[in-house]
Amino acid sequence: MEKILIVDDSPLQAAHLKDILGDEYDITVAQTPEDGLYQASTDTFSLILLDVVMPGMDGFTLLKKLQEEIITQSVPVILITSLSDVESEQKGLILGAVDYIVKPFHELIVKARVNTHIKLYNYRKQIEYQSKTDQLTGVANRRQHDLCSVTRWKEATRLKVPFSVCMFDIDRFKLYNDTFGHPAGDKVIAAVAKEVSSYFKRSTDFFARYGGEEFVAFLMGDDSEKAFEHLKKIRQAVENLHIPHNPSVSEWVTISIGGVTIIPKEDSSYDFYLKIADAMLYDAKKFGRNQVVWADENIKQMREK
Template identity: 75%
Template sequence: MEKILIVDDSLLQATQLKAIIEDEYNVAIAQTAEDGLRRAHDEDFSLILLDVVMPEMDGFTLLKRLQEEIITQNVPVILITSLADAANEQRGLILGAVDYITKPYIPLIVKARVNTHVKLYRYRRQIEEQSMTDQLTGVANRRRYDRYSLTKWHEAARLQVPFSVCMFDIDHFKVYNDTFGHPAGDKVIAAVAKTISSHLKRSTDFVARYGGEEFVAISMGESSGKMFEYLQKIRQAVEDLHIPHNPKVSQWVTVSIGGVTVIPETGSAYDLHLKIADTMLYDAKKGGRNQVVWADEQLKRKFEKRTKPGVSV
């Protein structure tokens, strides 16, 4: 069932509106703009019904905030108002509202407008889903990752659970392409993506192609120690595919992995921790490739102990 959020400081008005649509939708109520913004960040709504006149932060200001956030900017917003004049309607539409509902409510009109915009949102999401899958590998693409990662980061901060960012890079991939050709390189990328996905397949895991021969994954709920173990198994699984490489650089195709586990603080920046994960990946490659370098919750590095690249100990 599609979820709809009503943001209205009047519980009576919100309850009346909820009663009109709750037979067809899962309806939540927020009585302050701040609570509405938080819930819009943390939950997956198909439509927001937003009252214009509210204390502290009015509906126009909240609408502007919603439009500025990547996570919420595509969720349709219908403004609720008794201010039935052209100036306010124009202002709301310019800020990004998709429609208006005026008080007092006329149930048939409310249902018709809500149903129309939920259907449009559902259709748009189906189209976006197709455009957010990497065609070569079948995993999520960079665009989908950019949106999903921020959503889950905020969720982890709210729940105060560990959040891990993992970066993968296929070792000496340019040499592989130069040796075996780009069609063979595409098969390697697809095989590595399949191997990573087969290990990170819990509902709290997410894998995407970051670009070229790089992949990124996020995971919620596991400690740095557990994630370090998972990633070592993935690194070994890729090596165990025994895909021949150019013998001048490596016997088999391998991957280097870097990442970080953190319990996010509210308001902390996700991009900073992505950079830490990228730094760990750089250290793994600089240290000889085909290894995992991880930063734990205290940002202390964990190194995979290896005798030489390609050989586990």
């Protein structure tokens, strides 16, 4: 059930709105602007109904604060007010409200506008999800990687914590496609992505399909030894899927992994270390594939085999 936040200092009006919408939506009521901001920042809502005239912080000020919060700035806000002048309506729309409902409101109008904006919100979320998700595997795509890497790199720099970047590649994938066909190859990519992504579940982990049979991931907080050991487990887990390969080169489908762990500094570049991870991946293949090659904080190389 979709969740709606009502911010209104009038218990009577809030109760009336809840009666109108409560059968179709999960309603939360905040009777002060401060509580409204707290609720909006700590829970997930599909729509906010916001009274304009409230003591202390008015609805326009609260709307501005909601638009400044990364967590809430994408949530649609409908202003509810007795102010019917054009200037007030214009001010609300400029500040980011998606609609205006003037009191006294009609039940059918409230339902229609709420339904419309929740549908638009869900449609926009679906479009955003698709634009950041690889359609074959369901994991993040390269576009999402490019966006997320900037944010996480800055965070690791600010916190002065270890940051590990790694590149994966399915070994001898062209030969697999030539042997079993591209539909089978797509299934292998999806199976590998599903298995590997299960090892990146922390909020600070990230995993994406980089292109073709290549993947990229990063982790925060682990030193080089811990990251190296974790990636060795991932490499082994893929081999343990026991997906048959062309027997002339390998019994099972395997992956090679290259990575690097650093503590980012203000003048350091994520792209530079991504290239180092790619160089470690190249070495993993050069040394025989199906292995992890890692560069520690001093760019000293560690090999699995």
